[in-house]
Amino acid sequence: MLQDVQLETQVTSWLIQAQLLVLSIHVLGIACFAYIVARRLVPLMRAEHDSRFDRTSARIGKFLKYWLGQWKHPRYRVAGVLHILIFAGFLVLAMRAFTVLIVGVSENFVMPGLSGETGHIYEIITDYAATLVFLCMIFAIIRRLAFQPARYAVPEKFGKAHKADAIFLLSLIAILMLADSLFEAAKAASQPQLGVTVAMTSFLSLPWVLKIAFASMPITTLADIYFGSYLLHAFAFYFLLCYRPFGIQFHVETSLFNIYFAKLDRGTIKPVRWGVSDEHLDQVKSFGVKTFEDFTWKHVLDFYSCADCGRCSDNCPANAAGRPLSPRFLTTKARDYAFQHYPMFGKAGNGTPLIGNIYSEDEIWSCTTCGACEEECPLLIEYIDKIVDLRRGMIDEGNVPQSLQKPLKALESRGNPYGKMEKKRADWTNAKEFKQVCPVITLGKQSTAETLYFADSITSYDDRMQSIARSTAKVLDHLGEDFGILGAAEKDSGHEVRRFGEETLFMALRDHNTEAIHGSGVKRIVTSDPHAYNALKHDYRDVPPVEHISQVLADGVESGKVKFNPIEDRDDVYTYHDPCYLGRHNQIYDEPRNVLDAIPGLKRVEMSRSRDRSFCCGGGGLMLFYEPKEEERMGVKRVRMAAEAGANVIVTACPFCMVNIEDAIKVAGLEGKMSAIDLVELADRQIARNRPALDEKAFEAQQHEAVTGR
Amino acid sequence: MEILVCARRVPDTSENEIALNSTANDIERDELVYSINEPDNYAVEEALQMVAKVGGNVTVVTVGGDDDEEILRREMAMGANHGVLITDDAFTGSDGRGIATILKAFVQKGNFDLILTGVQAEDGAAQVGGMLAAMLDYPFASLVNSIEIVDGKKLKISREIEGGNKEMSEIDLPCVLSIQTGINEPRYVGMRGIRAVASVPIPTYDATQLDLVPNTVGASAAKVKRVDYFMPTLGKGAEMLTGEREENIEKLLELVAAKGGLK
């Protein structure tokens, strides 16, 4: 018995002698880490204010869903599952890691709450966790080396790939797991020899395997392994801890905060300056982001938190079209800038302009604000606000592409980007045949109604899109809605104006429209334009609730008020293209589909990229005027996707999608083979009516006359 | 360098439909959108770029009434240092020579190294710049599409002549240049900038302050007067093809082939 005690003491005495060494490792490691984190916090302190401390319960909800629940990860199956396993492993092993570290100083340390039976169960789980993480690391390394996904690649213009760095980190984590397992295995293997109760190692786990391998080793070797693996573990742990803040692995620490502080309000853009109301904006000296320090602290945190996974750029339509924009590199370039200008030692930051240095103008103007990047990012990194802020900065400097200056000026003077006269905004209602079956009233002091149909600029002025307005009016009429339009009193919703950075002009348009809406006395707004829908719902304040016409139609279908005639051409295959601002930003996916499915005989297929993975058509509003440098138009790519899905009719629910898609059909050479129709136009065509329908041919002829003047 | 830009507020013709008013003594102006004459805007941008290089001030002046102030504010929002409104009832009905006389009086109150105007305005007269230069005895160049500052005493300029060719000249300061569109890419003037200068006081000058003798300006002094506006008659005009698009295309190709235009 004395012998046992002596042997045990012998084992632990190594540790006790090494206590000082271990203690100093701890102190050094923690001190280093603390210093590094403190330096990393400097740019956050210098950054702009951001309002993220409210709505705690909603934030906790996000934390649970996206951090703990890893909700977004499975969108990329292999990587997602891999990450979930590693993440779960890390969580489980967190306690164990601390325990192991402290054991070096206080040998009998047991984590509170993990003693006894709980402790045993915990140990079983941790054995498997370590094994799992270890295996995942091996798999990840092989994947990186042998079949790396395309989205990890770094195009030359953006710098070098970090492959070696990635493999180094993966290896380190594997080593950490190995060290931990060796430590446990050595102890477990020594215990029979020491005559002590053998601690359990889980069957088939890594420690178990190693224990068996160590079974016949002499106790001195085991002691060496025990001690060596402890130091290896400590070193690896602290090295990783201090190395992570220098690269993409920092997300291990920052992800929790980044997700907790994530943006809660979908669909809207951050104010120019948090805490500064619209009325006081003229006191703000500089609008937008011009230097790094103009970003808010949350945006800087975003830059730290990027794991360089490439999912955002993989889904970015601008990137796919060959435009200079790639969201992933927007973030990594900013992160590199932060690391470079806020070094560990030496003077920090110097406020150099970002545009023209790490970012190019075209890069920032290329974004259509479709939101695919934000939808994809597992860390909930925000892009749209940053791009809008960068645009605000450029606008503030007068740095606007010439092609955008004309429509912006027209918006200011005429309230629409085409420069057309205000009084012509309601001309679409005057089409002769249409007027006879569906007179539309203009609201104002003289006449009021329940519902306002907010047509917005393109639907009002564009010859092609006016048909969407007429179809919407006819549908509302069929449903017996009491509605009217604002006519000349309506100005552009300003949705794109805001997203292009012209905040002051946006506010002017918003205030004008808000006043007009209030003056009309309506209780509800309906629109056929998802951009207007989004603006009225999220950017405007104090306006009546707004619905998109697809929702109105879906309600009508459900209630039975809307019944459709069967489709005439049975060979047509339809596919629905989710507009970004109806689908992704406002999650209205099912209503349009329900409407389509209610049309008897309509064959519908889904494109592989649909719903929240829908591929932007090319953008709306001012984006129609911008001339980007690109390889292939987004619209053309989308039309090809429709053809691949086997469709020959694309149904969309947005006038801008219609412009881009109809144009793309021509450019792609698919004229005659593919056509596009708006949901409300299709509904209008198929609605079963009691009264005689509009004579289509006569109406078209009249349309032709209106356009050509003959 | 002290630069003066003479600007004018004109109806925006690209989207505006010009129609005659009921009495045909003027065009229908009620629904028109006005803005600064496009070549004048290019001139201000050029002036701002020059001053950014060599220092100095840009002053924008216009002859008109209260409505015309808005273009001064817009150019100040763009970066011009000063805006000046020259206004007096006595100026009404001035012809080009009258305007030039007024501007000359203003120029002589100041100390400008360079005076810029736009090539022409909505009336297509293209006259004020050249007249002003002759009255001041300053050298003049029209249709200027590039300016290089040689030194404080002269500029190297190019004029736009036929075939896209450029006539390069050296011109002494002080001088007057009329600026052609396309010389640069004017910066964007945002609504915020315009709001920021919305309350800046704009100094005005009237006939007395400019020591102008009444019979040299205004309607009485004008040698050129407009009698009326009218819609140009078609003359022979085009044979309009009416009909469906397909028919038009066929007829068009027939005619083109007849003229030897189709291979």
Next chain:
Amino acid sequence: MARIFSYIVHKDGVPDDSAAELLAAARQIDPNAPLTAVVCGFGSGLDRVCESLRPSYLEVWKIGAETLAYANAELIRKALVKVLPPQSVVLVPHDHFGIDLAPGLSIKLGAAFVSDVVGIEGLQSSTLNIVRQEFGGQVSAHMKCDVSSGAVVTVRPGAFKSLDAPGINGQVVDKSLEIGVPSAGRRYLQTVVAEAGDVDITKHAVLISIGRGIQDKENVAIAQELADAMGAAVSCSRPVVDAKWLEKSRQVGSSGKTVKPKVYLACGISGAFQHLAGIKGNPFIIAINKNPKAPIFHVADVGIVDDILEFIPELTNKVREMHSVSAK
């Protein structure tokens, strides 16, 4: 009655087309007045020009000086002021030279000034009644000009039909010594010739010309496709170059190229005179424009009111069809 002078623009010893047009304009002012040409320049070229004008003008005033070898408007103005008698009416073509010379000249002569005249209705004692255009040709205006102390009038090129030389035996009067030694604050350095560009539009018989109506850089391709199908070239008006959708070498107009095609398709072009000034040789002009009131329809031979973005692709398809049929 005051003398009427025609300022003659010339190159390489040959008078510009405007010389004959100014003759017509002068006749409209006063059919009976003796007409004088005034020509500035230097050397044998100047002499040849003066000779060639003798059948048209009663007197040809020659002003020759080495300093005037290149037509520097600043120098020429000083020379003219010394030579022209008071109350003269001077006609100048409204081109880049006339714009440069005429306004200042009117001041130095103490004369009235009216520019870009497209019609002359006649002289009523000392009031000259003329017609001009404003707003890019969208409206015309009747103007009256008090010519009691003379006038400088710039005349739109092509507005007046050239008159054949009346076949008189004019005299060349050498006024060179009267000008002294003019000097000016503007000195001519050199002429930089425009870059050639990939396509020489002056060499094509058929031109597909696009204007602001093309709306977008991407739509330029629509015109190119039609040009390819027809074996033509794409040219354009000024706004397209200003917007940087095509290079300057494609611009037709007074500040661009002068073209003499057989067939000219003006698509989405409003018809401002500066553009039309670049079209010579009376080609067959077809205008396609959404706006039925576009001034181009006054000068075109055939007009179609339609949306070019839809019309042109259909036209292209038809041309391709025709070619594939004929190829069979």
